[in-house]
Amino acid sequence: MEVGVFEAPKIENYETGQLFLHKLFGYRGVILFPWTANVFDKNEDAAIEGSYEMKIANEELDRSGPPERTKAKKMTxxxxxxxxxxxxxxxxQPESVTFLGGPQSNRSVYSIHGLDYVSHNDVLxxxxxxxxxxxxxxxxxFLMYDPDTKPGFVARESLKAWQESNHPWLELSDVCVKTTNNIRVTVIPFYIGEDQRKKLYWWRYSIRIENLSNEPVTLRERHWRIFSQAGTFETxxxxxxxxxxxxLNSxxxxxxxxxxxxxxxxxxHMWGTFKMEKEDGSFFExxxxxxxxxCKEEDKSSQ
Structure with a gap:
């Protein structure tokens, strides 16, 4: 696979049009625009998370949701x-950004293929x-070649218009991370709209699972718990x-x-577990x- 000339990674934000190789997945890509995310590391406040997980284990559920988001780190x-x-x-999985489109009376899920969200640290x-x-x-x-500029491509007006019109379901705000037994799980939720005909609110969530050890494991099962503000609970x-x-191996x-x-x-709110199998046939969660x-405030206010 040919790319080009590698450059030194930057501390400051990359510009629109920057070509890159993904540090973990190895694909070629180009940056369109940045988002500032609130990253919540659920391992950092062990006392609060431990209390919450005890409630989960004992099924002592309430409507307060996960621990308060007080220790977020800003990341691009x-x-x-x-x-x-x-x-x-x-x-x-082939990445697509999805959203609810069409008339309010009959909304469907649409997708835009080949889009992804990449953290600053994963850009080469x-x-x-x-x-x-x-x-x-x-x-x-979206982009126009301009050899007199760096990184060599500039945004067309169509990119700016697309970003503005699609902002509600593109916006990334929260990133939640937790590591258990050297397996790091990262979740990014996105609100994508309301189907007023069915009275349903929809979200997309992206999940990354990373094995930080050299011991191979296989993801065998998932177990989700989903709690609604309306008081319903689903597993x-x-x-x-x-x-x-x-x-997941080396x-x-x-x-x-x-x-x-x-x-x-x-x-x-949602939470859950993955059941992993080791090479010796034993399991761990x-x-x-x-x-x-x-739900986005602007969506609620428009109803």
Whole structure:
């Protein structure tokens, strides 16, 4: 796979049009624009999280939700385009951004293929003399080659208009992280709209699972607990995730996927566990960090 000339990673934010290689998944991509995320490391405040997990274990549920979000760290994430040539070869579900579109009376879930969210630390920047170094339907629509600028591509007005009009379901605000037995789980929830006809609020959530050790494991089961502001409580169990039981080993330590959830209330929260199997046939549980499901204020005010 050819890329270009690698550059030194930057501390400051990257510009629109920056070409990069993903540090973990190895795909080629280009940065469209940044988001400032609140990153909550659920391992840092062990006392609060421990109390909450005890409630979970004893099923002492209330409507207060996960522990208060008081210790967030600000981190830059980027909206990026993935090179179509690399999608079949990366250890991730083909990434799509989804949203509810169409008339309020009959809304459907639409998707935009080949978009991802990448943290600043996962960007390996490079430059290229090619006018179209990334293969994606939106690359030429959003970016224009300009050899006199750095990084060599500038945003077209169509990108700015697209960002503004699609802001509600593109926006990334919270990132929740928890590590159990050297397995790190990162969750990013997105509110994608309301189906007023069915009186349902919809969210997409992206999950990354990383094996930080050299011991191979296989994800065998998922167990979700979903609590709605309306007072309903649901548990969901199943084999693997998105029809797969991914192996996490030294060669392929990371797996990422997205899924959806809906509630009959504008807010709620989710948490859960993954059941992992070791090579010797023994099992252990990995915590999925608790995270809020929240309706955007502008969506609620428009009703």
């Amino acid at each position: 994430y980027y909206q990026v385009l993935i090179d179509n040539r690399d999608i079949p070869h990366i250890r991730t 920047p490079y430059s290229s003399s090619e006018k179209n170094p990334i293969v994606h339907d939106l690359f030429e629509k 969901v169990r199943g084999k693997g995730v998105v029809g797969q039981e991914p192996d 060669e392929t330590p990371v797996f990422q996927y997205s899924s959806h959830v809906n509630l009959q209330a504008p807010s709620g 990995v915590r999925i960090p608790s995270f809020y499901l929240e």
